[in-house]
Each structure stands twice: as structure tokens, then as C-alpha cells.
Amino acid sequence: MRNTNRLLISLTILISSCLSWRALAQTVTCPTPPNLVKVNATATVTFDPTTNLYTYQYTVASDATSQQEVSGIAVDFAPPVQNVISPQGWTSGTFSGRNTVLWAATAPAPLPAGVADQGQVPPGLFQIKPGNSLGGFSLQSPNPPGPVNSYATGFADLGIADSEDGAEAIMDACPQSVGGFFDLAMVGSTQGPVQFIPVQIDIKPGSSPTAINPNAQGVIPVAILSSTTFDATKVDPTTVRFGPAGAAPNDSGHVEDVNNDGLPDLLFQFPTPATGIVCGDTSETLTGKTLTGTAIRGSQSVVTVDCKK
């Protein structure tokens, strides 16, 4: 009986040891995920007709409920982009193999006093604190604005292990906190350069050349022409804009075959003073979106008249 009890006790200890070793070996402490932020990236878009470039300026606001300081912001774009500018202490770059611009708070704060250097990344000196906002993020593109994804990450310390296999175990076991930027970032929406559908427009249908008096007080009729590959009636009239100043139409569009090709076109009336057309302009542009959100853009050459003083 005593030997049996000893055997049972030994077996129990052995099994417990095995189980606790296995449990210990499997325990992994995951680092804090770098996405405990609530961020809004607001875009202000302006168009320069002399360069044909849109300038996208972003202001990034971190909600007061964010638990981390914002250290990375990214925006998708349809290429090309140029003149990417960052605020002080931030650096910009483009992800390898992907059309996304990244701004990162790379200028470091010194390690706090008494904190040993263990290979960690010091926090950025110019990260966006909860409840604060930061502007100065901008880029330029010939592509018009449309909805694009924005991404934001917060500052969190890297995971740490005291062994090679421990580090690998963290990578395998903690996908929610150790992963690629796009796997971890908080995703939002903002305006960015998007591909557009080129469309034909007819300014003042029936007139050639297309003469515009910039000083007139009336309206300028502009038709979006349908083609075999584009249905103008699928344009969202609320998005249509015309001229350098992006004038909205007086109406919601009138379906009419203005060029007698048998296809229905969409005709709008734009108040001349609101278009921003000035003497000397040689072409004017109409932009808008389809009902499914895809940008459209069309231009036509014009001559301005009654411009002598």
C-alpha cells in the first residue's frame, strides 16, 4: 500500500510538472497593440490651374479618448504624388510596393531619466497627444479628390523577450499587437487623390468656338456627353462642379442628346460669376462623381471675350 501511494504521488508530481512546464513554455505576454487611438484626418483640397495640381492638406486630430499618442499617419492615393510635406519632427515616405504615403513622428524624445536603454524606440517628440491636433501634412497630385482610406497608429513599446525563440513566440502568438502596419492601424476615411474617368464635355453646346464672357451675369450651359463606354446619366448631379472656382450648377441636370448621337447627355447650367473664369483662360474643367463614387473629369478649350477694358 505504501509503495503504491508513493508511486501515485510520484506520478502526480511528474504529471503536474509536465503540465506546468508545458503551460510555462506556452505562456507569452503580448505587447500593447499600437492602435489605441481615435483619429480624424481632415483634408483641405485646392486646385491650381496653372500647374494642374491638387494640393491636399491634412489636419490630424486625436480624440481625447485616445489612449496613446499618435505616431504614424498614412493615406492611400492614386499615383502620382509629389511634394510630400511633413510638419516639424515628422518624416514622410511611401510604402514599398503600395500607393500609400506615411507620415511618422521620427524625431525622438530623450529616454526618461532612470530608464535603461534596452533597445527600445524612444517616443517621438512631436507625436499628437490625445485631445490635440496637428496640421502641416500635405501632398500634391494631378488627380482629383475622392474618398480614400487613412490609417493611424499610436506609440507603443516594442515587444521584448529574453531569448530568440521567445521573440519568435511573441510574433507567432500576438498578431493583434505585432503585425504589419496595415494589419494594426486604425482605419478611417479622408479625401485623397483618386483615379478619375475622363469624360467629354461640351461647353455652350452648339457654339464653336466656345466663347465665354467672364463678366457676364448669366449662366454657362455645360453638357457631360455620353459615349459608348460612359453613361452621363449615371453622374451624381450633386457632385458636379465647373470652372476654377468649382461652381455648383443651378439645377440638378437635364437629360438631353445635345450632340445628336443618339445617346442621352446631361446638361447643367452654371452661374457665370461663380465659375471663377477670368479673361485669358484657354480651357475650363468640369469635375464630379458617378453615382457609385468614381471621380470624373473633363475639359474643353474656350476663348474669353469682351475682356478689353
Added chain:
Amino acid sequence: MIPNWFLPHYQFPMRAVLIAASLIGIGHSQTSSPQGKIQLDQTLTQAQTVAASAQVCTQASDFCMQPSFDLVDDPIQKAGLTKCIPPKPTFATLPLLAACLDPITFQPLPGAMIQLSVQAEGNTGGHLHGSSPRPIGPPGPPLPNGQPPNPLNPDSGTVGSDNFLHFTYTAPELSGVMDITLTATLPDGTACIPVTARVAVELPGFSAIPSSGPGYVTTTSVGHDSNNIFAIPSVGANLQEVPVAFDFVAQELEQEFLIPTEPIPTLTYTSLALPFGGLFDVSTTGLGTIDHEWHPPHCGHRRGLEADLLINNTAVPPEFRGALYWSIIVSNFTTPVRTERPQFPAANHWHLRAR
């Protein structure tokens, strides 16, 4: 007059024998004795056979397959090391046929009793060491006779109604060349000439990054020769992009006086993967000897997706690490994980993995 030996019909018989010999496959030579043969099992579904034969190996071989991955059962686990946490164990298995061929007709002979064995060729697969028996198959509980589990299934038997013995070979987790040897006896006691087939176990297509380049150098793991700087080509390219991006960002910060003006560190990579992937065993002591042959650490570093980046204070001072971190991120790597070993601070590094 044209000599008889020049005329085509005098050449034909010899040529026919040589052509037939070349068509037979592994193990045939001109002999009057029956000879063993090992070939790919074509009786599988087309998809399985295509998968087994599609891979083109770099190591010279008769057959080619990938190593097994992420196997949980590692009975020779060294104390003090975290056991690898595999996402999904994958056994790499090669379906084969064994037979004893008639020396005249080259057809498989009925009733042949076949014995199979497998042995690992030393110093293959990028493993330039071998002081302990090299695994020939996946780890697992030892057999009742104390031997490691048999990767051949079955490893012996009498051929079936098609005069073949259908068997499989399961690869170990490390790359290299395995020799499968067949011996056989016919029912009348005639011995078949043994044959050995070489099976290359590897992940093909890896390439070495240059040992140094703009903004970086490589250093080799202790215990291996300079053969652990291999990766899949796109990952290797991204590793070379990191120092370029890092240099650009660091210079910007210095020009804006946001960090002290000092030489921008040269990055040091080590421990990418071995030339043919698979298990990458290293020294745990840092003393130059491989003390943990054929086993983790390095649960990863097998698929050509990972690298270690030395990061102790003298390698990359703290003021540069933000620039380095973001350069890694935009180059399509995941968030690094720090490995800090107080006993070997010179080996402290960031573990990088391709996204």
C-alpha cells in the same frame, strides 16, 4: 565500299540498349541481374503527383521536396528554452514506388520483398556541421526499440499486385539531401541489385543578400559558415531598402537639428535563413559551438522571411531608432520584437519578419 560497322543497322542494337537504359530511371545499368528501382508514385491523383514533382531543386538529386514545418512534438527539447508555438504543423511527404526490375524487359518483377532505409548526407542543405546524428525524418516519440520514428512508411514489404511497393517518405524540418536505399529479394532468393535515390529537401529560390551594401553589413551566426544570409528574393530586396530609407530619414533629422549630428549607423543583419531554408539551428551560448544541433532556438528563420538586426546601444543609439523603426515599417516588415539577453548584450537585436 562502306564498312559494315559504319552502317546504321550495326549501331542500332547498342543505341537501343543505351536509350532504354536512359529511359528506365533510377538505378538501371546494363546487367543480367534484376535491379532495384525507386520512382515517383504516378498512381496518385494528378494534383498530388504534380505537386510532388513540380518543385525544381537546387541541390543535385533524383527527387525534390520541401522540409516539414512547425512540428509540435520535439522530444529532445532542451531545458530553459521556450518551445516553439507552431501555427500549423505541416508534414512534407513524398509518395514513391519501389520495385525490382527484370534486367531484360525492365518490368517490375512479382513477389519482390523490399527493404528500405534512409540516411542523411552530411554537410548538405547549408548545415556545415554534424557532431550528432542528423535527423532523417520528422521528430516524434521514439520507436519501442529506441530508434527515432521511421520516416519511411512502410519501410519494407512485398510488392503488391502491380509489382510495386507503394511507400512515402516524410521529410525532417531541416533541408539537405537524404539517401533512400532499396534492397530486395525475389521469391526464389535472387537478390536485386540495390539502388539509392537522392532526395533533396529544400525550399527553392532563396538568394543571398550581398554581404554588405549601402548602409548595412551582415555577420554570420556563430557556429555556421557564411551561409545564413539567404532569403526569398523580395524579402532580400526589402532588407536592402531599409538602410537606404533609414539613411534618408536620419539625415533629415540631423539637418533639422532634431538629433545630434553624428555618423549615421551602419546596420548589421544576421540570421536570415540557410541557403535552402528549413530549420536553422544555432548556438545558444554564443561561444562558437553549435550546442543544440537540429533543434530550436530559431523556431522561425526557415522560410526566408526573417532577419535579425543588431540593435545594442553602440550598434544603433536610441536617437536613431525612431527613424530605423519607421524605415522597417515602410519596407513591408512587421513591428519588430526585441531580443534582449543580459548575458550577451552584443547579441541584442530586433527580430524582423516580412509582412
